[in-house]
Amino acid sequence: MRLWVTPRQRLRLDTLIALALLGATLGFALGYRPAGWPPFDARAIALTSAVHLPLAVRRVAPWPVLCATCAGLVLYTALGYQPSVNVWSPMLAFFTIASAQPTRRTALSAVPVAAVWVYNALASHAMSPLVAVGQTLVVLLLAWGFGMNLRRLEKQNTELDRLTARLRAEEGARARHAVTEERLRIARELHDVVAHHLSVVSVQSGLARYVFDTDAARARAALCVIEDTARETLEEMRGLLQVLRVGPDGTEAVSGPPTGDDAGLARLGELTARTVAAGLVVETEISGTPRPLAPGADLCAYRIVQEALTNTLKHAGAHARVRISLTYEAQLLSVTVSDDGGDRTPDPPAATGDDGPVPAPVPVGAA
Helix, strand or coil, rough: CCCCCHHHHHHHHHHHHHHHHHHHHHHHHCCCCCCCCCCCHHHCCCCCHHHHHHHHCCCCHHHHHHHHHHHHHHHHEEECCCCCHHHHHHHHHHHHHCCCCCCHHHHHHHHHHHHHHHHHHHHCCCHHHHHHHHHHHHHHHHHHHHHHHHHHHHHCCCCHHHHHHHHHHHHHHHHHHHHHHHHHHHHHHHHHHHHHHHHHHHHHHHHHHCCCCHHHHHHHHHHHHHHHHHHHHHHHHHHHHHHHCCCCCCCCCEEEEEEEEHHHHHHHHHHHHEEEEECCCEEEEEEEECCCCCCHHHHHHHHHHHHHHHHHHHHCCCEEEEEEEEEECEEEEEEEEECCCCCCCCCCCCCCCCCCEEEEEECCCEE
């Protein structure tokens, strides 16, 4: 979790750290005055400020800050002032470099810090050279280790941000793809429904107009077929357009292919009855043992037959003979729709016509 993410926030934090170190150093130096050391005068205060205040910009300019703190500590020590916590400012500048820059540059920055620390320790006359070197190495390695861990964590956070952004983009793409697929499904369903029913309506209305003055009973029967077909069309379109409605909670309704007893091959009898009423002669043949199909496969088989009958009405005419063959196999349902071409030469159809039956295999799946 990142608490300080903007440059201004980092600058404020580093300024507070620099002022805190400066205050602690001055408080320690003014309150603790060992014998044998020069008094902590205004020059010592100025040098202490020069050592600590550059830390406010340690993330903006880490190398200049490192050089400034090391130079200030060397000058403070060379003038013979008492030991103080000034030594921590160069170490903090080194930690900043270790947490942000490669290992080679970090190792290079460790050299002046180690030299300044050893020089300050020896100048205090409080420890031997071996202890001074050992103390310096321990603190340097700790700062280096913490800095490397922080740099690794920052790198992981950056990679996590990148992956999160990529995941969101992929989720958005998948959502847009799902919407597109649903729109294409609705378009196909609308085409199948509207094309078939309008073909029936067109044939029946032409028949009604033709026999209106001579055969009132037949004209009335044609109008009844038109009424039933129009009502069924409205019902099917209402179901398809349900997906466009918005629920009470503001979410879009989810729609899928029609399912249930009133969808698919269960309505094949109604479909053939309508086309017979429109003038076609339809023969249905079922081979194998009929069984329930998966909803998608069931609806797909129904639409194949519906589209083929629509094409026959459009291209072969109202008096053509149509043969529908359903063959149930172990893992396959074969749907074949053929016609005799009618009384006139049809346009080259896509799924039916004079070229003979066109089989359409449908994987049945589980119900």
